[in-house]
Amino acid sequence: MRQRQASQGTRRSREFEAFVAGAAGRLLHAATLLTAESPDDNPRARRLLTLALAHTYACWDRLRGEDPYDRARQYLALRFAHGAWRRHGVLFGGRTHPDSPLSRLTPQERLVLVLRLYEGVAEQQTAALLGLPTERVHTICDRATATLLHPPRGAAPAVVGAKVVAS
């Protein structure tokens, strides 16, 4: 009995290690985009990723055929949403690094854009996850895309100002 449990434990840890090896890179990239940090210096993104993967580890036995990647991504997104709300508010961009491609967007715009376009989550699922109406997700996504592709003049000083205030 104990032997069976032990072998189950090693199988479980092997499976989880394979999952982490496969998913960590992409999830870390997504987290770095969310926190708008530079790819070389991303403590917040690493922390988010560690928490999300630890949560996935803790509910690994109760997944019952659900996609662990999906679960980790959901946890990451929600954790980021709550953290952004608590720490910086929706209006402030928080500390963004100018190296990040999304540094000009608000946390909510980054969240929607990363879920919709980088991760390819459907509009309805994004809306359900974030508790927003589908039309709102659509609008935010459009606006963020427009801001990224056609940067408004005078936006860069605002980001620098927010950075000074936040730090």
Next chain:
Amino acid sequence: MNRAQREAAVRQLMERGAPQVPADLYAEVVRRGSRMLRRRSAARRFMWLLLFAASVAFVVWALTARPWVEPPSTTTPPMTGW
């Protein structure tokens, strides 16, 4: 520029510069994850213990106080001297 082209451009923008995954990530994740599991099972054990203690306390109280026995009347004086 239509919608699909815009989305493709943004995707391309986001795909640039993948960060390096830290080497000790797996160990840290397992450490935190097993701590979460341990805490959860400790909380569950504590809840069961609390439930057990509460039910034992209730049974002891019920056996000593006997709330189902009709209390002696305090309004009518006992009839004596018939």
